[in-house]
Amino acid sequence: MFWATACAMPPTPTIDRHTAMTEKNLLTVKNLKTLFVMDEGTSTAVDGVSFTVDQGQVVGIVGESGCGKSVTIKSILRIIQKPGQVVGGEILFRQAGGKNGADGEVIDLAKLDGRGKEMRAIRGNQITLIPQEPMAALSPVHTIGNQLIEAVRLHMDVSKVQAAEIAIKRMAEVGMPNPEERMELYSWELSGGLRQRVMIAMALLCNPRLLIADEPTTAIDVTTQAQVLSLLRDLQENHDLAIIFITHDLGVIAQVADDVVVMYLGRVMESGPVDDIFHNPLHPYTKALLASIPSVHGTTRGPLPAIEGAIPHPFNRPTGCPFHPRCASHIPGTCDRRTPVLVAKNDRQSVSCFLQNDAAEED
Amino acid sequence: MLYYIVKRLLILPFLLFVFSVIAFLLIQAPPGDFVTSYVAELAASGSSMDQIQIEALRQLYGLDQPVYVQYFKWITRLLQGDLGISLDFQKPIADLIGQRLLLTVILGLATFFFTFAIALPIGIISATRQYSFFDYFFTVFNYIGVATPTFMTALILMWLAFTELGITITGLFSPEYADQPWSFGRVVDLGKHIWLPMVILGLDGTARLARILRANLLDELNKPYMEMARAKGLSEWRLVLKYPVRLAINPLVSSLGWYLPLIFSGSLIVATVLNLPTIGPLLLRSLIGQDMFLAGAIVLSYFGLAVIGTLISDILLAWLDPRIRMEEASK
Structure with a gap:
């Protein structure tokens, strides 16, 4: 019997852990591909990215500038603007919909029209965004209240007064002093930290299932950063939120994330639980990234180890493994010719590297 | 405020x-x-x-x-x-220019509203559909609008109307209402005549304002607040009208400061060609006849209109943009 044989087979390490969507998975991204087609050439900003976010889990996406992390989350939100477009892959999202917050159907966001009603009903409602620069993300000529009330009324059938009450409640929850008065203010009348609190309040208005934070602490100073991070952590626990947290700061990842996805040039190099990634990095790129973190316990006074070379131009991607030109341990004849794919190395970590699994190759 | x-x-x-x-x-x-x-x-x-x-x-x-x-x-x-x-x-002089000043202001305001009513949609469509057929069409249209002297447009339209339709389209009133006191019939008659000078005078400004709006809007359309508004789930048209248009319109409003006086005074040649009973032709005549008191009074009334135009644009700007209100209040 077929089933009997299938069950009897030992689990092989090459099984893609992102193929089957289980109950606890909130978002499963499979082979996501996003292109930017321009006159100068085509740039593959996201090239077959796969990862999974479980309910109530914080997943950190980390990588250098230009590695495709922002394009990945914009693709998930389906707000990629021309000349960019999502050309392949699946973005499976488990919707709310059942009563009392029970799960609803799983929907493939990649198949929806990015500007269509269905996607807009999910965006800003079940999946929300905390932007990188709150100052630029808020309109300077509309009051904070106006923009918050708008966000509520897009997804809830409530009056302006009721929407304002919801907004004030959220503002209080994210630690905004005198929320009623702040509603009347403009973005440029608030400090950087308070502005980011407004954005967090805005993201929470409609009780989202998934929060996407795009480098939410980059534009604010270090002390405020710590407050915003602990606020996000508290909110995540109180609301059992799932968060995708984008950053290039590994220190931030270590503080907030459960799982880590390491990206390079539009591809996932390695993914796994934060402890494994930090203590047992498998990919040379992850190792190099970790080595370049300055340590307060460092004994040497020498320069910090930096990764040799620079990120290649997106129109001029290297053949084979995208990291091989900068990789100290690349295998000549293999890494520069064949492209590795992400495979499970053990039951926790996945890695895309010939040094870890020489059977890994894209067809 | x-x-x-x-x-x-x-x-x-x-x-x-x-x-x-x-x-x-x-x-x-x-x-x-x-x-x-x-x-x-x-x-x-x-x-x-x-x-x-x-x-x-x-x-x-x-x-x-x-x-x-x-x-x-x-x-x-x-x-x-x-x-x-x-x-x-x-x-x-007061008797001479009183009536003409009123008609100048009416024509100026009509031209102004016409200009904005046409320039806003053209600018918005050109920017949101950049490099589309519409964009190129309006680009050509705008260049023609800017490059053609308004009196030339007036002459061509007059000639076309006369040869093709057999009507004379000069003046702001039919002969029977020209020297009559104001009445309901006269207002209706003005409405029947004002559209042509309004269109002729407005074409140039429409083209300019549409270009300015397009350029401003293209800058605004790439701002992060657009992405945020999309991420909220706002539909594309609603967000374009609420955020970037609102911000791109500010430079347009500040252009009122020079555009309004320009409509008032710049209509001199067109008004002469079309034989409009506005103060433009009167200024020309007073200058030729060295009637300097009349010329002085007209120049002064132009200054007055310019000052009022600037005042309106300042107030509109402050009303539209809270940043300007605050800056003024903090001084």
């Missing part, structure tokens, strides 16, 4: 004082004085004035006194509402 408006209003008397000096210097600019040129004109047409009349005129305008006394006399009469008498028409 109130403080801002009051502050703007308080500058007005000072501005008008400066402008009145300039207008007066214009009156004084030609060689000789206007009594001399008037006497010369009378002599040329065969009649004459006796010395007592000439002296009486000279004394009335204080021509035997220093310039600042003359200015003082002129401005005093002006403040009392007496603009003086047109030497050419032998009529009080």
Whole structure:
């Protein structure tokens, strides 16, 4: 019997852990591909990215500038603007919909029209965004209240007064002093930290299932950063939120994330639980990234180890493994010719590297 | 906001004082004085004035006194509402320009609203559908609009209307209403005639404003607040109209400061070509006839309209943009 044989087979390490969507998975991204087609050439900003976010889990996406992390989350939100477009892959999202917050159907966001009603009903409602620069993300000529009330009324059938009450409640929850008065203010009348609190309040208005934070602490100073991070952590626990947290700061990842996805040039190099990634990095790129973190316990006074070379131009991607030109341990004849794919190395970590699994190759 | 408006209003008397000096210097600019040129004109047409009349005129305008006394006399009469008498028409200047000033303002405002009503949608469509057929079509249309002198457009349209439709499209009124007092019928008649000069005068401004709006909007469309508004789930049209258009319109509103006066004064040639009863043709005639009191009064009224135009644009800007309100209040 077929089933009997299938069950009897030992689990092989090459099984893609992102193929089957289980109950606890909130978002499963499979082979996501996003292109930017321009006159100068085509740039593959996201090239077959796969990862999974479980309910109530914080997943950190980390990588250098230009590695495709922002394009990945914009693709998930389906707000990629021309000349960019999502050309392949699946973005499976488990919707709310059942009563009392029970799960609803799983929907493939990649198949929806990015500007269509269905996607807009999910965006800003079940999946929300905390932007990188709150100052630029808020309109300077509309009051904070106006923009918050708008966000509520897009997804809830409530009056302006009721929407304002919801907004004030959220503002209080994210630690905004005198929320009623702040509603009347403009973005440029608030400090950087308070502005980011407004954005967090805005993201929470409609009780989202998934929060996407795009480098939410980059534009604010270090002390405020710590407050915003602990606020996000508290909110995540109180609301059992799932968060995708984008950053290039590994220190931030270590503080907030459960799982880590390491990206390079539009591809996932390695993914796994934060402890494994930090203590047992498998990919040379992850190792190099970790080595370049300055340590307060460092004994040497020498320069910090930096990764040799620079990120290649997106129109001029290297053949084979995208990291091989900068990789100290690349295998000549293999890494520069064949492209590795992400495979499970053990039951926790996945890695895309010939040094870890020489059977890994894209067809 | 109130403080801002009051502050703007308080500058007005000072501005008008400066402008009145300039207008007066214009009156004084030609060689000789206007009594001399008037006497010369009378002599040329065969009649004459006796010395007592000439002296009486000279004394009335204080021509035997220093310039600042003359200015003082002129401005005093002006403040009392007496603009003086047109030497050419032998009529009080107030009677001559009152009606024409009203029509100038009506035509100017009609042109202004027409311009915005056309330029806004064109600018928005051109920017949101950049490099589309519409964008290229309006780009060509705008270049033609900017490059064609308005009097030329007026001439072509007049010729077309006359040869193709057999109608004369000059003036703002039908002959039966031209010299009548205001009545309901006259207003309707004005409505029937005003659209053509309005379109002709507005084409140039429409093209310019649409280009400005397109450029501003293209800048705004890439701002992060657009992405945020999309991430909220706002539909594309609603977000374009609420955020970037609102921000891109500010430079347009500040352009009112020069655009409104331009509509008022720039219509001189078109108004002459179309024989419109506005103050433009009257200014031309007064300049040719060296009727300097009339010219001065008209120039001063242009200044007045310019000041009002700027004031309107300032108030609109403050109303639209809270940043400007705050900046003013904090000073």
